[in-house]
Amino acid sequence: MSARPLIDNASARRLFLGRHALAETPSRRDDAALLALVERLGFVQVDSIRTVERAHHMILHARTAGYRPERLARLIERDRALFEHWTHDAAVIPTRFYPFWRRAAADGAERLAERWHGYGRTGFREQAEAVLAEIAKRGPVMAREMGEDEPRSSGGWWDWNPSKATLEWLWRAGKLAVARREGFQKVYDLAERVIPHDHSADPPHRADLIDWACAAALDRLGFATPGEITAFWGLVTPEEAKDWARRRNDLIEVEVEGMDGSRRLHLARPDLPEETPPEPPGRIRALSPFDPALRDRKRAERLFGFSYRIEVFVPAPKRKYGYYVFPLMEGDRMIGRIDMKAEREADALMVSGLWLEPDVRLSAGRMARLEAELERQRRFAGIGRVAFAEGWMKP
Numbered sequence: 001m002s003a004r005p006l007i008d009n010a011s012a013r014r015l016f017l018g019r020h021a022l023a024e025t026p027s028r029r030d031d032a033a034l035l036a037l038v039e040r041l042g043f044v045q046v047d048s049i050r051t052v053e054r055a056h057h058m059i060l061h062a063r064t065a066g067y068r069p070e071r072l073a074r075l076i077e078r079d080r081a082l083f084e085h086w087t088h089d090a091a092v093i094p095t096r097f098y099p100f101w102r103r104a105a106a107d108g109a110e111r112l113a114e115r116w117h118g119y120g121r122t123g124f125r126e127q128a129e130a131v132l133a134e135i136a137k138r139g140p141v142m143a144r145e146m147g148e149d150e151p152r153s154s155g156g157w158w159d160w161n162p163s164k165a166t167l168e169w170l171w172r173a174g175k176l177a178v179a180r181r182e183g184f185q186k187v188y189d190l191a192e193r194v195i196p197h198d199h200s201a202d203p204p205h206r207a208d209l210i211d212w213a214c215a216a217a218l219d220r221l222g223f224a225t226p227g228e229i230t231a232f233w234g235l236v237t238p239e240e241a242k243d244w245a246r247r248r249n250d251l252i253e254v255e256v257e258g259m260d261g262s263r264r265l266h267l268a269r270p271d272l273p274e275e276t277p278p279e280p281p282g283r284i285r286a287l288s289p290f291d292p293a294l295r296d297r298k299r300a301e302r303l304f305g306f307s308y309r310i311e312v313f314v315p316a317p318k319r320k321y322g323y324y325v326f327p328l329m330e331g332d333r334m335i336g337r338i339d340m341k342a343e344r345e346a347d348a349l350m351v352s353g354l355w356l357e358p359d360v361r362l363s364a365g366r367m368a369r370l371e372a373e374l375e376r377q378r379r380f381a382g383i384g385r386v387a388f389a390e391g392w393m394k395p
Contacts, residue, residue, distance in 0.1 A: 004252075004253050004254055004255050004265070005252070005254045005255070005273035006254070006255045006257065006263070007223065007254055007255065007256045007257065007272075007273060008257050009257040009258060009259055009261075009303070010332070011277050012223070012256050012257060012303055013303050013304060013332045013333075014277030014278060014279065014280065014332050015222045015223070015272070015275065015277045016221070016222055016223075016293070016303060017280055017293065017332055018222075018277055018278050019219075019220055019221060019222045020041065020220075020291075020292055020293040021037060021040055021041065021063045022062070022063065022280060022285070022293055022329065023277070023278040023279070023280040023332075024278065024280070024281070025281045025283070026062070026063050026064055026065045027064070027065055028064070028065045028066050029064050029065075029067075031071060031074060031075060031079070034060065034064065034067075034071055034072070034075065035075055035079075035081050035082070035094065037060070037063060037064065038060075038075075038082060038092065038093075038094055039094045039096075040220075041059075041220065041292050042087075042093075042216065042217075042220045042232070042233070042292070043087050043091040043092065043093045043094075043233075043292075044056045044059050044060065044072075044091060044092050044292075045059070045087075045089055045090065045091050045290040045292070045295065046084065046089075046090040046091055046092060047089075047090075047288075047290055048184050049312065049324055050342075051323075051324045051340070051341045051342065052286075052326075052340060052341065052342050052349070052377055052380070052381050053069065053342075053380060053381060054069075054184075055288040055289070055290040056072065056092060057069045057072065058286075058287070058288035058291070059287075059288050059290070059291055059292065060072065061380050062285050062286075062287055062288070062291065067380070072092070073180075076092060076180065077179070077180045080095055080194065080195065080196050081094065081095055082094060082095060083095050083098055083101075083177060083178070083194070083195060084177075084178040084186075085101050085171075085178075086172065086234065087232075087233050087234045087235075088231060088232075088233075088234045088295070089290075095195065095196065095199050096199060098195055098199045098200065099199065099200075099201060099202075099203050099204055100203070100204065100209050100212055100213065100235065101174070101235075102174045102200075102203035103203035103204055103205075103206065103208075103209045104209065104235045105172060105173050105174035106173070106174060106203060107206065108172070109169070109172065109173035109174075112169065112172055112173075113125055113169060123165075124163075124165035124166040124169050125166075125169070127163060127166045128166055128169070128170060128175075131146065131163060131166045131167065131170065132170065132175060132176075132190070134146075135176070135188065135189060135190055136190060139189065140179045140180075140187045140188060140189040141167075141187070141188055141189075142182065142185050142186065142187050142188070143163075143164040143167050143168075143185070143186065143188075144185065146163035146164060146166075146167060167188050170188075171186075171188060174191060175190070175191060176188045176189065176190060176191055177189060177190075177191040177193075177194035177195055178194070179193075179194050209235060209236070210236050210240045210241075210244055211244065213232075213233050213235045213236050214229050214236060214240075214241055214244040214245070216233070217229045217232035217233055218251075218267060218268075218269070219269075220232065222268065222272060223254055223256055223266040223267065223268040223272060224266055224267055224268075225264075225265070225266055225267070226238060226241040226242045226245055226267070227241075228266075228296060228299060229241045229244075229245075229267070231296065245267055250269070250270065251267050251268065251269065251270075252267070252268055252269075252270050252272075252273075253265050253266070253267060253268075254266055254267075254268045254272065254273060256303075258302040258303065258305075259301075259302065259303060259304060259305030260302075260305065262302075264302070279331075279332070280331050280332045281331070282330065282331045282369070283330070283331075283369060283372070283373065284328055284329070284330045284335070284366070284369045284370050284372070284373045285328070285329045285330075285373060286326040286327070286328055286338060286340070286373055286377060287326060287327045287328075287329055288326070289308070289310045289324065289325070289326065289327065291327070293329075294308060294327055297309065300334070304333065304334040305334075305357075306327070306334035306357070308327055308334075308337070310324070310325075311323060311324075311325070312324060321337055321339065321353065321355060322339040322352065322353060323339075324339075324341075325337045325338065325339045325353070325355075326338050326339075326340065328370075328373075330366070330369065334357065335356060335357055335360045335366075336354065336355050336356040336357050336360060337354075337355050338351065338353065338354050338355075339351070339352040339353035339354075340352070340374070340377065342381040342383055343383075343387075344381075344383060346387075347383050347384040347385065348383060348384065348385050348386070348387040349374060349377055349378045349381060349383055349385070349386045349387065350387050350388075350389060351374065351386065351387070351388045351389065351392050352389045352392060353389075353392055353394050354370075354392055354393055354394060355394045362393070371386075374386045
């Protein structure tokens with residue numbers, strides 16, 4: 001029996017970064033090319049925190065020269081080429097993939113309702129038809145405009161009135177869609193008034209969803225375990241991903257070397273071991289904490305030897321680094337993390353902390369590359385200068 005192909009760590013990192021559009025110098029893209037980039041990535045995670053810019057804009061900025069947030073808004077709100085829904089988290093997704101989300105929504109709506117009832121959210125299913133009729137009559141709405149006088153359930157993140165819960169459930173169930181955001185608040189409308197007709201046909205069968213989701217995830221990861229395939233879109237179960245892999249005769253097993261020299265079996269296309277991975281440019285990039293290359297923290301740690309955890313929800317005294325610290329990538333390596341924030345009243349990009357990995361030194365050349373990246377972030381944030389806090393260089 002022939003040995004499984006081995007993908008050494010340097011090749012694995014470069015193959016992975018190539019799949020995530022981080023192995024090339026950012027170039028200027030028109031709207032069509034920006035859409036193609038999102039399709040290449042599969043989705044772009046949406047997040048509300050705006051220390052420099054919001055996560056979805058940071059992700060696209062890291063890969064696109066001259067990117068501006070209004071360009072993404074055009075693709076979502078004017079062209080309807082992207083829609084917002086759920087993968088592993090809230091994300092913008094190419095609209096041509098929408099039928100698969102309709103299938104997943106139809107399959108999962110009742111399970112979601114049962115889970116929400118367990119959280120103490122009640123009454124939302126009973127209100128569904130009334131809410132749909134109200135939106136059909138009055139047009140797009142935000143949650144704050146619905147049910148202001150209704151009682152709320154008590155406690156935690158589920159402290160929603162029934163109408164707000166109904167809106168969220170109808171969105172997850174595919175009856176509503178997010179037409180746009182205002183002040184980062186979702187504006188809901190009937191799905192048929194948001195999603196173009198050619199993408200809103202009857203959803204595919206479950207078997208077709210499984211086949212598409214698993215194949216599309218593997219192609220975007222390059223190599224993956226069934227668990228990583230499952231987690232990519234959040235559309236299939238681990239059992240479905242394993243069964244899909246067993247049924248395919250066009251996949252191989254490869255051994256992928258981690259940063260520590262360990263090896264792990266992954267699934268891949270047969271031609272992957274012969275692929276020549278690109279060498280990423282030597283520039284430094286500050287990545288969003290939600291960048292798709294780092295979303296799977298365990299995978300990033302195996303490939304890059306980089307342990308990253310976001311500390312937004314960690315009490316301040318217990319934080320190791322900071323509230324919202326950006327990973328730093330240089331070439332095909334993760335070299336550290338930086339705490340920076342657009343202080344708009346002071347018209348400054350304030351750098352409060354830089355932590356380099358143990359084997360990385362801040363040489364003159366690396367400092368020049370870091371300053372170039374900070375200048376790019378300053379221009380992106382639309383502020384006047386870069387400033388360094390006292391003691392910004394951390395041990």
